[in-house]
């Protein structure tokens with residue numbers, strides 16, 4: 001079992017993730033764009049430890065977006081009743097080499113933020129047809 005270690009900008013929050021998937025998904029929806037400032041990227045993990053001054057914002061009735069209460073670095077997203085969290089890849093040095101697997105809400109992206117490559121892509125309408133909840137899991 002491989003353990004991935006990461007931390008926020010001020011290092012007050014330390015994160016360990018077991019068996020990370022080794023790929024990243026990107027979402028350009030209006031909420032992710034606003035929260036990230038531009039491009040939102042994450043990867044799912046169900047076994048992890050998070051220590052430090054974590055703060056969470058309830059961004060929708062059953063979804064929470066977490067950040068370091070000291071430096072504000074974004075840490076993860078989680079849905080109520082779902083074991084997985086979607087972690088921010090930039091917190092982990094090893095994630096630099098992971099490929100992009102999916103890009104969703106492509107028609108909502110900032111005009112310069114579309115990403116090159118042969119990964120899966122879906123517009124807002126295409127994604128919502130597959131996942132009725134507006135912020136489901138990227139596939």
Ligand SMILES: [Zn+2]
Pocket residue numbers: 008009010011012013068069070071072073
């Ligand atoms: Zn911090």
Ligand SMILES: [Zn+2]
Pocket residue numbers: 027028029030031032033040105135
């Ligand atoms: Zn999104």
